[in-house]
Amino acid sequence: MNFRGALTTLILQNLSEGPNHGYRIAQEIKQKSKGVLDFKEGALYPALHGLEADGLIESSTRTEDGRLRCYYKLTRKGKGTLVKHKKEWVRFSGAMNLLFQEA
Amino acid sequence: MMKSPDNFCAQSVGEWLAIATDSLVPTARERIKLEIEGHFADIVAARLAEGLIQEQANKAALVELGDPADAAKGFRKRHLTEEELKWLRKLIETGRRNRASPWNALAVIFLPLFWAAQFHYPDNDLVSFPYRHNAAMALCLYSCSVLVFLRLKFRNLVKYPSVTLEFKRRVLLLNMQAGLLLFLNYLTLIPATMPRIDLAGRIQLSNTSMPLWLFLLIFLLIFISWAANRLPLWRKLRHIHPPQGHPANQ
Secondary structure (H helix, E strand, C coil), rough: CCCCCCCCHHHHHHHHCCCCHHHHHHHHHHCCCCCCCCCCHHHHHHHHHHCCCCCCCEEEEEEEECEEEEEEECCCHHHHHHHHHHHHHHHHHHHHHHHHHHH | CCCCCCCCCCCHHHHHHHHHHEECCHHHHHHHHHHHEEEHHHHHHHHHHCCCCCHHHHHHHHHHHHHHHHHHHHHHCCEEEEHHHHHHHHHHHHHHCCCCHHHHHHHHHHHHHHHHHHHHHHCCHHHHHCCHHHHHHHHHHHHHHHHHHHHHHHHHHHCHHHHHHCHHHHHHHHHHHHHHHHHHHHHHHHHHHCCCCCCCCCCCCCCHHHHHHHHHHHHHHHHHHHHHHHHHHHHHHHCCCCCCHHHHCC
């Protein structure tokens, strides 16, 4: 499913549940949407770096099973942005539902 | 710049990374490499657990990563490229070389004097120009430059200079300030050499002054196009981070 532009919101939503790393973020988004929201995982990192650059998330490295992993967590600014995105989405989807019901 | 042809699929994660991180600075490459290699290993492990053989698992992982050229576009929007870093180094180097030059000394005296005179003494009556205005303008310019470097544009560049540019923090600041003053100095010299142009707004639009206006217009267009080209760079500089695994990031 094409959801260009929504990936950042999906990432923020995932991170609102706690710090996570790239691979798990991708898997959780796919699993929770039952495979509907599928995307190429290489696109995840530019989006993550972009969110970090905008101060919505922050990263830290941890050693896990002898491997260095980069964990991301939501910042206060990110939490605010997520609330805003959710409100916009509810409004938008509500309007779409109304249109579909009329049709 | 490397480009992947249509329907291209990288044969290895190394090849994928080479395309995705092409033309990025080494610190950005390192960070992306660490994350993508880890991600790739996770996918391969998951596919092996599903019963695929190593070769199939590797192939499936590459397909899941997607087109490296698309990823490269995204990365280039967020990370400094080699070309941008080269330009930045040149700017800082110019500042370093001219830090103690007479031009820079002239800038300190001339710039505030010129601007204060333009705005407060449009007739350029410099005889009665009070020195305290000059000092106030100089202080204002310096404060603004420090503010710009520290708070707006170069916060992380200044925070992690050795990571990004291999400069020491103090040297970097001094060089950049020198660079800014030089830039402002050159910028000021252009209108300053045009006696007919009065920045306070009383401009005689006679036929004789038109070439000067045309010159100023061309100069402004060049400046705007230069600034617009460099906008992504300024935006990126605000968000420079040390690479993953760097002590500053632990």
